[in-house]
Amino acid sequence: MGSFYETMPRSLFQWILAQKIFWVATAPLSGSGHVNISPKGGSYFGLIDDKTFWYMDLTGSGSETIAHLYEKGNGRITVLFNAFEGPPRILRLFGHGEVFENGTGPFEEFVKKHDVTILPGTRAIVLAHIHQVGTSCGFSVPFYEYKEHRNTLNQYFEKKDAKFRAGNEKESMPRYWAQKNSWSMDGLPALHVAQKTMVQEKIQPSKKMVGPRAPSQYQNANRFGLEHLILVALATAILTTFVMSFGAETARTVAVKLHASTSPWVGTPLRTAS
Known part of the structure; x- marks a missing residue:
């Protein structure tokens, strides 16, 4: 069939x-x-x-x-x-x-x-x-x-x-797009001209979702996720402890040997705009 x-x-x-x-x-x-x-x-x-x-x-x-x-x-x-x-x-x-x-x-x-x-x-x-x-x-x-x-x-x-x-510049299409079409409901970047106008004219984009599934932050090419923040906090705490206990030189040596790993707590991979 x-x-x-x-x-x-x-x-x-x-x-x-x-x-x-x-x-x-x-x-x-x-x-x-x-x-x-x-x-x-x-x-x-x-x-x-x-x-x-x-x-x-x-x-x-x-x-x-x-x-x-x-x-x-x-x-x-x-x-x-x-x-x-x-x-x-x-x-x-x-x-x-x-x-x-x-x-x-x-x-x-x-x-x-x-x-x-x-x-x-x-x-x-x-x-x-x-x-x-x-x-x-x-x-x-x-x-x-x-x-x-x-x-x-x-x-x-x-x-x-x-x-x-x-003559009413507030009625321009780029301004409308900036408010409505800058992001997807999952927080992905959408229309490029909307993103540009949003930044240039400081336009607050509309929220796309409500409830616990609504994105707490929007994504862009340089986005830092929760796993990055956790790693920074842990690395800072470790280095501070070593500096206080063994001195700055030892702490720098340890920092070079530390390698970041993806947090198992974050199930959604980071996305970047093309």
């Missing part, structure tokens, strides 16, 4: 482009992180060839997909299509993604080359390099009748853009 391919079959191109909705799934590398699934719709996606899929990433309150694609050693992405009319079908595209942020050279080059019409709320272009395609029956997927796309998001950012162009 299921079939796998290394490339997207040409026979499915027209069907893919006719779909009104699809889902994007990503996850952080850490086992304690949260898997994210985002619905996407509209005419904001396309196929470059049989191994390359793209979609326009519109601004939202979350930035999980971008954070996971940026995470060093990660970049995994799965795109899911369902047939809601006609013959049943489920299609999955497995691959790794790139992020072209609005305002960057790669973004401008892509939209010009592929004649993409951007919107006031356009945040990025996500390019997925597909290495495996899976189809399955979809016999249990229900029928749905498509009505229309919602315009609420586009209208919201059109109004926001108009206010900014009228």
